Amino acid sequence: MKRLSRLRRHRAAGPLLLIFGLLTIGTTFQVASAVTNTTTANADRSALIEEGKQLFLKGCSSCHGLNAEGGVVAPSLIGVGAASVDFQVGTGRMPMADMSQQAVRKNVVYTPEEIHAMAVYVASLAPGPEVPGDELLNYERDGSIAEGGELFRTNCAMCHNFAGQGGALTQGKWAPSVMGVTPKHIYEAMITGPQSMPVFSDKTLTPEEKLSVIKWIKHAETEPQLGGVALGRVGPVTEGLLVWTLGIGMLIGVAVWLAMKAR
Amino acid sequence: MSNESKEIELIKDPGLPAHQHRRTDVDEKYAKIAERQVAILFMLSVAGTLLLIYSYIFIDTDTFIFIPIFGDQNAHQLFLGLGMAMALFFIGAGAIHWAKQLMSDEEVIAQRHEFRSDEVDRAEFVKTVKEGAAVAGLGRRPLIKRTLGLALGLSGLTPLLLLRDLGPLPGNEQKETSWKAGTRLVTDPGDRPIKASDLEVGAVAQTLPEIIGEDKHRKLSDIAKDAVLLIRLRPEDFNLDDERLSWTHEGIIAFSKICSHMGCAVALYEQQTKHLLCPCHQSTFDVTRAAKVIFGPAARPLPQLAVTVDSEGYLIAQAPFNEPVGPSFWGRSA
Numbered sequence: 105m106k107r108l109s110r111l112r113r114h115r116a117a118g119p120l121l122l123i124f125g126l127l128t129i130g131t132t133f134q135v136a137s138a139v140t141n142t143t144t145a146n147a148d149r150s151a152l153i154e155e156g157k158q159l160f161l162k163g164c165s166s167c168h169g170l171n172a173e174g175g176v177v178a179p180s181l182i183g184v185g186a187a188s189v190d191f192q193v194g195t196g197r198m199p200m201a202d203m204s205q206q207a208v209r210k211n212v213v214y215t216p217e218e219i220h221a222m223a224v225y226v227a228s229l230a231p232g233p234e235v236p237g238d239e240l241l242n243y244e245r246d247g248s249i250a251e252g253g254e255l256f257r258t259n260c261a262m263c264h265n266f267a268g269q270g271g272a273l274t275q276g277k278w279a280p281s282v283m284g285v286t287p288k289h290i291y292e293a294m295i296t297g298p299q300s301m302p303v304f305s306d307k308t309l310t311p312e313e314k315l316s317v318i319k320w321i322k323h324a325e326t327e328p329q330l331g332g333v334a335l336g337r338v339g340p341v342t343e344g345l346l347v348w349t350l351g352i353g354m355l356i357g358v359a360v361w362l363a364m365k366a367r
Numbered sequence: 368m369s370n371e372s373k374e375i376e377l378i379k380d381p382g383l384p385a386h387q388h389r390r391t392d393v394d395e396k397y398a399k400i401a402e403r404q405v406a407i408l409f410m411l412s413v414a415g416t417l418l419l420i421y422s423y424i425f426i427d428t429d430t431f432i433f434i435p436i437f438g439d440q441n442a443h444q445l446f447l448g449l450g451m452a453m454a455l456f457f458i459g460a461g462a463i464h465w466a467k468q469l470m471s472d473e474e475v476i477a478q479r480h481e482f483r484s485d486e487v488d489r490a491e492f493v494k495t496v497k498e499g500a501a502v503a504g505l506g507r508r509p510l511i512k513r514t515l516g517l518a519l520g521l522s523g524l525t526p527l528l529l530l531r532d533l534g535p536l537p538g539n540e541q542k543e544t545s546w547k548a549g550t551r552l553v554t555d556p557g558d559r560p561i562k563a564s565d566l567e568v569g570a571v572a573q574t575l576p577e578i579i580g581e582d583k584h585r586k587l588s589d590i591a592k593d594a595v596l597l598i599r600l601r602p603e604d605f606n607l608d609d610e611r612l613s614w615t616h617e618g619i620i621a622f623s624k625i626c627s628h629m630g631c632a633v634a635l636y637e638q639q640t641k642h643l644l645c646p647c648h649q650s651t652f653d654v655t656r657a658a659k660v661i662f663g664p665a666a667r668p669l670p671q672l673a674v675t676v677d678s679e680g681y682l683i684a685q686a687p688f689n690e691p692v693g694p695s696f697w698g699r700s701a
Contacts (some may be wrong), residue, residue: 262635
């Protein structure tokens with residue numbers, strides 16, 4: 105008893121007690137708050153998945169199946185990832201307006217929150233490509249226009265045209281123009297391979313190279329028409345049409361004038 | 368029947384129609400108007416040239432102006448072109464208007480004459496040639512005659528040298544590519560080797576053979592033959608015979624990108640239908656059936672490159688192409 109009271113009066117007792125007290129309070133609070141955080145995050149996530157599932161059941165399941173397992177007219181969505189949902193719904197391609205050859209870009213039906221919920225739901229079915237974050241998509245900083253141009257010409261230009269204006273595929277399908285598409289959606293298209301488009305894997309076309317492609321596309325959008333009227337930038341098709349109609353038409357007009365008898 | 372009706376009535380030569388005078392021939396007032404019109408056309412040409420000179424000197428090359436319908440246009444180039452077009456067009460237009468309205472338009476009959484020259488002229492010509500030859504003394508100086516003949520003859524033969532440029536024969540160039548057994552497939556561009564695990568199902572990669580050695584420079588003539596498209600499918604999607612199936616690796620299949628029709632780069636791969644489309648003449652190849660031609664003018668499937676992985680897991684060619692890549696050529700074995 106005497107020893108305890110002596111210890112209590114030790115000059116280190118005060119500071120030690122203070123440290124002990126703070127530590128106890130701190131850790132308790134840490135643990136308590138951590139526990140609540142995980143639980144709320146989990147709860148949020150399951151709520152989000154549930155919300156996404158409800159949206160999916162209402163808007164998508166008639167074609168893609170009640171469990172996203174796919175059907176006769178639509179592919180399975182198991183393993184397509186959040187990025188695929190974000191691209192297809194975020195550009196208005198899904199839900200499709202009709203059963204034509206191609207799902208076209210149109211007005212977006214769902215709000216960003218709803219799209220996020222559906223993406224989380226589909227991603228919860230099986231792992232797949234994730235929606236790229238803003239930090240990843242810093243193409244202005246991490247991309248190179250020259251490299252992007254070379255990559256675009258090798259990997260993209262055969263379908264999307266050398267200036268990104270799009271082009272024809274088989275049986276009425278086409279590769280759409282890449283002008284005016286948000287960087288996020290371009291990136292998602294490359295990693296998910298929507299519709300006819302193949303996937304461009306991160307190892308064969310690295311994330312930095314993908315950013316270079318995006319930077320080149322964004323540059324091409326604002327590129328002035330240095331060579332005169334661009335005529336849609338589709339090359340010999342419109343240029344030939346103009347020469348054959350306007351050019352030859354003018355020549356015929358002059359020829360008729362030359363041969364006309366003066367009065 | 369009377370005699371008269373049997374006679375064939377000859378169609379008489381109607382001769383030239385009566386000349387119709389133009390307004391400008393009849394009325395000096397109209398001639399004056401036409402004169403002024405021609406002058407205006409020529410002055411428009413002058414204005415065009417001035418516009419050309421002005422825009423060359425005074426308009427900055429990076430000035431853009433908005434033109435309705437056409438959008439932003441480079442003013443420097445637009446007015447250079449417009450000025451030159453005006454300068455040339457209105458000279459021509461003025462000349463035509465002048466000729467049609469003011470120059471004489473009386474119809475004239477130009478009589479044909481014999482092509483053969485007069486006897487006198489012909490005799491004179493022969494005489495001149497003979498005299499010239501005599502003065503030059505070619506007959507007396509055979510050395511000059513022969514060396515001149517040699518010089519002229521030899522120089523005349525030199526165009527035969529150009530025939531050499533039709534060759535040399537390509538030899539085996541068209542039948543061989545850079546692919547050897549064990550050559551790694553590397554990305555184009557980037558030259559990075561590719562592991563089988565790098566490709567997801569549905570992925571494609573544009574590839575070239577890895578360059579071994581000091582000189583990393585690729586010749587365009589090599590790229591034109593070596594380009595290979597790598598595609599990954601689900602293995603169960605394949606509809607191949609056992610040999611061709613052994614040329615694939617876990618669903619990864621490789622084809623020459625050079626179309627067997629005219630040599631365009633075939634790389635429009637449709638992931639859903641698994642068709643490859645050539646953009647030039649729409650030949651369509653079915654990837655699941657070893658690039659069988661299902662549409663278009665191509666006569667042969669795309670050559671398939673047998674692929675496997677090496678000990679480090681990188682994709683390599685099992686063997687060179689078993690047939691020449693690209694379009695048909697003389698001497699190509701079917």
